[in-house]
Amino acid sequence: MAMAKIKKGDTVVVLSGKDKGKTGEVTRALPKEGKVVVAGVNVAVRHKKPSQVNPQGGLERSEAPLHASKVAIVDPKSGKATRVRFETRDGKKVRVAVKSGEVING
Template sequence: MKIKKGDKVQVITGSDKGTVAEVKKVFPKENKVIVEGVNMKKKHLKPTQEQPEGGIAEFEHPIHVSNVMAYDAKAKKASRIQYKVEKGEKVRVYAKSGKAVK
């Protein structure tokens, strides 16, 4: 999987299409990522001693990695990621601009 934690990504499909945000967590075995502010779900909480009113909590659910694309902030475009070897080191680069990721 070429998307890593902390990468800026753009959602390319679904109800949050076009959203640019940061990846909070990556699940490589499931090919899923959690993106900040995307795919929000609500969970109803029972009242407890710590929180006597209970309430409704809202949090992000994972989305499939095929639904996001790495976002190049300088070019202001979504791009695929390639690997190149520079000075004996494997480096991730944007396919459209050829610049290194981060």
């Protein structure tokens, strides 16, 4: 599945939706659902009633998962969105940015 091309810790840019153009780090990868959670992107707001744990109540903000096809890895050289391919270098399978040919850490 294409999901393996995006991993936790990768810097990605959002390609579509309300947060288009925003950049952030992947905090969670959900390969079975084909989704990723990106820090500061797709923030969902929940109204919470006061409870014993949270006597104040109020708004709770958290990042919701995005579909993996809506994000692209940031090229380490140019800083722009790029696709990823796999290559074998020095006997190891590595992820390579298509635009620049740079190896992506991880």
